[in-house]
Structures are given as C-alpha cells and as structure tokens.
Amino acid sequence: MLPKRRFSFDKRHLTSRWFIYGLWLQLVCSDDASNPRLTLQQDDALLYNINYSHTVLFHEQGSNILLVGGLNFVLRVDVENGENETFTLNPKLQPFCDEKSCENVVTVIERFQNSTFVCGTNGENPTCWTLFSEKSNNSTEVKEYGDGTGISPHTCTQNSLCLTADGDLYAAAPLYSDGALLQFRRLAGNRIDLWMHDQWLSEPTFISSFLAKRKDDPMNEKIYVLFLEKNSDTSPEADPWISRVARVCKVDEGGPRQYLQNIWTSFLKARLICGIPRESLYFNRLKDIFVVHAENWTDSRVYALFSSSWNSTAVCIYSLKELDAIFENSVFKGYDGKIPNPRPGTCVKNSNSIPIATLNIIKDYPEMQDWIHPIHKDTPFFMSKTNYTKIAVDKVQASDALVYNVLLLAKDNGMIIKVLENDTKAFIISETRLYSGSSPVQAMKLDSEMSKLFVGYPGQISVLDLQRCQDYNASCADCVLSRDPYCAWTEYGCTAQTKGGIQNIADGNTYVCDRIKDSRPSYGASVHHSVPVEVSFYLSCPVDSHHATYRWIHGNKSTTCQPTQSECLLLIPSMTSDDYGSYECISHERDYTRKMKKYYLLKPKRVTDSAFNLKCTMVTMVTLAFYL
Incomplete structure (x- = not known):
C-alpha cells in the first residue's frame, strides 16, 4: 500500500498522487513478473514492404490471405508464398478538394453479404465497395456498393469502428465531416436500421464491439460496444475520460412509430473499472480489447488494455457473465422509481410492443449505477510503466492437456511481448522485435489456427511466428x-x-x-588471457535469460555481475597477484544452475606479451565504457 503519511498534497500539486503512484508502480514492476525473460529479434518477420501507411488489416482464421487497406486500393497478400495483388477502388471525389482531402483512405474491410466489403474516406465523401471473386479466372471484380456515411469516417483521423454479425452491419462513424453525430448504429443487412438517442453519449471515442453468441438462446444474443466517454466529473483530480461498455439486443427493431422509432430500445451502458480500489487509483482510458469467446458464452473473457494519468498501462480481465449480470441486476443511475416489466434492456421478440414506461427508462436513465469490475478485483492482472497500444490473446493447449491463455501486447516502440496467464499471475515469456524502426503498431490480427500474429507498422507488414521453439x-x-x-x-x-x-x-x-539426459553443452573450452599487473581488465558472460541471476566465482570469492542488455561483466580495476587464476560465470534461474563461461587470467611470460596484452586491455576498456 502507498505510504501516504510520508507525503503531503496541496492544490498546487493536484497530480502529485498520480506522480507518486507512478514511482511506486516502477518499484512494483521491477521484478521478474514485469520483465521479459528473453529479448528476441525475428529476422524473417517481414511479410511485405509497402510505401504507404495502411489503416486496417483483414484476415480470416486459417486463411492464407491477408487484406491490407491503402490509398485508393486494397492489397491482397498470400502469406504462404508472398504473392500479392492490388485492387483499385476508383473513387468518386468531390470536384473541389485539396491534396489531402482528395485522399481515399480505406478504413473498413469486412466480410458482408458473401463478398468482401470495403469502405473509405473518398475525399471526405465516405463510399463503400464490394469485391466479388470470379472463380472462373481467379480474379476479383470491384463494384461500388453505395454511400458509406456512418460506416467510414470522413477522414482517417476521425474515430470509427465497424462490425458485421449474422448478416447485419454495425458501425460508428461521424455523419458529418466536422466529426459531429458520432453514434453506434445498425446500417445495413437483414434488419432495419437503428441509431442512438442523442443524449446517451458525451463525446464518445469508440474502441471495439463484438457479438456474444448464444447457441441455445439466440433471442438473447447481445452486441457489446466498448468506448471512452467524456467524464461529467470536472473536478481537478478527475480523469477527463472514463471507460464504458454498452450493450444492445441483436433482435432489437426499435420502438413503436410514436416513440423511439428506429432508436435502440435495449441500449444500456455501465462504467468499466480497472485499477486498485483501495488506493482510489484507476486506469481510466481504455485503449484496446480482445475477446476470448467460449463455447458457452458465460465462460467468455474480455481482455482490456488501459492507460492512466500517470503514463502507465494495465490489463484487466472481465467475465462476460459477471459483466452481463450488472446490466441484469443493477439499479438505473438517477432513477428511484419502480422498475417496470419487462425490465429495461430485456430482449423481446417484438420491440415495437415494449411499454412506454420501460422505454422511458431506456431513454432517460440508460446508465447502470453499479460498476463493472474485473475478475481480479483488488488489482489489475498486469501493470507496467511501459506504454502498450494493442492486445491479442491466444488459447494454447499444452502437453498436460490444459489450455493456457497467452497475451500478445504491442509496445509503443513496436516490440511485441508474449505473456503467459498463469492463474492470477502474469509471466512475460519474451519480447520480440519484428520491425527495424521504433514506430508503434497500427494494426494486429491473430490467427490461432496458424499460430501467427500479423502486425502492421508504418510501411511494413510483419508476421510473428508464435511457435518459435528454436529460441x-x-x-x-x-x-x-x-x-x-x-x-x-x-x-x-x-x-x-x-x-x-x-x-x-x-x-x-x-x-x-531429470528422467532424460540434458543435452545442453557446457561452457566449452576455457579462455586464457595474459594480463599485465596493475592493468584494468574485464570479463564478459552472455546473458541468456533476464530472469536468471549471474555471479562470478574466483577461488572462494563470489562476485555479482554488472549486467548489460546482452552480457554480464566483471571489472577488475587493477590486476594484482590475487586476481590471477580461474573465473567461472554461473547463472541461476529457479531450480537450474549452469556454468556459462570459464576464464584463466595469467601473468605475461615476456615483455612482448605484456605490451601486446596492454594494447588489448586498452581496447577492452574502451568497449567496457561503451557498455556502461
């Protein structure tokens, strides 16, 4: 717990609690649980090098095809053989536009109505196209679908999201070029179009949406929407944004003609909490989510990535069953009357027949009083002072037949970390660099069947092989x-x-x-060095795990290493007669101890040897200065 009594707060330092918590978080995250065991470079990660910044990736599980959205076209990449094909969208631009507003940036790629559905900004005049495969000659025909307003934003910098589910298309994008009227709507498909009541959201930023399938109860299937909303609490210490989750019924057809016609009649929203309640400190800014769906929807999990006011990030995990229970049982914030029947938010066969009393609560009091807490209620599952931007989660069956979840998190410098979820604890298996630069990841798509993660960087598409057992x-x-x-x-x-x-x-x-012979090689032949007296010298030992501890053994003396990113060093400031002899570098990790390196330091036999080794020692000292 934070040692609050050691610090004082005043109005001149309204963010001091956040600053102090940031320092405390650095201490908490300094152990092995918050540091990767290995740092890797996947040199064969490049899938395709492109000369533009894409905005969206599309990939279906088990498919060899990856679709990449660009400027005026969609790139089709075969991930097996590297072959690619470009489809031009033939935009219809406004007659008067400057260079930037004339761009047609692809912002949506989905499977919809038996075709690939593509939408773009189209010079601030959002438009959609369909890509129909022509099986006879293995080509694709591009046809204009129609107006993309409300599906694609007017510019690629505007907030938007898109979801296709059971033949319907759901989207959130501004209706106007100035970003106004940003709502979550059902805009095409088998059911009628629906939109939101203007008062339900305050300056939202939509993050993601998904359908929770219920095979045995399709009538009660829900669409969940996760977003940020402007905080109504304007006190100085309050975060300007709070995280929300909303839900609507898939079968919702809107209200009767005289009331809430073409408006969601099942819309409810609740606050999503991730933090340390005992300290009243929360990660309030939702950045990304990934849903691990289960055969039974009640076993599904929502993995949410958050950032905070003190520049840290966290992952909180939510049970979809517990999340849904808030909507089913919480009182309605601001409403103290009798709850009518059916309860607001209940899915019904004919939403046009919902009583006005129920619709009034949906219209005026859609927020739940209770907050949605993660399954680890006292603290986030994972916290870090590093800024992460994207998340994906894979389910992996191990040799013990148990299924483990592995989190894949993208850092803002482009590194991808692999995190094992082991009960309530996180273990960082590795971090891998796929991209030669240090740009943040723009998009990620996980293929669990192929055990690959497709990663989009500015100007490059890379693929992380999740089964790199050779490491x-x-x-x-x-x-x-x-x-x-x-x-x-x-x-x-x-x-x-x-x-x-x-x-x-x-x-x-x-x-x-223990039941097999460990084939790991020893440290090999000892290395001999002739080192003059009173000369500085250092020894290096390779670091093969950031979770191991390293020490040097010389006679009866044990000395800790001075670690760098890839080596562990022992500096001898000035050689004396006691410093000659053998040195062993020993690593220890969990129950495993290993001899990493062995050296013999000898006195020079001749003057020429001394001069030669003095020269070499000066070189090593320059190298040491570079490391330190």
Missing part, C-alpha cells in the same frame, strides 16, 4: 524454463509438437527433465 532449443532445461505453452521438449529438441513432450508451464522448474 529455447539448447536443452530440456532451456525449453522448460521458457514456460512457453507453444513449445515442449521431445526427442527432436524443443518443438511445437507439445503432445507427449516435457513442459512445466505452472512454475518452470526443470526437475521434470
């Missing part, structure tokens, strides 16, 4: 310590064939390898 292939211990559920130790090494393999996802201890 831990040195030994059984190396494979087990990774705690990577994609990989297991077999007779062929560390492989993606986990069935029957050796793993210990629960804690990573290597005793499970």
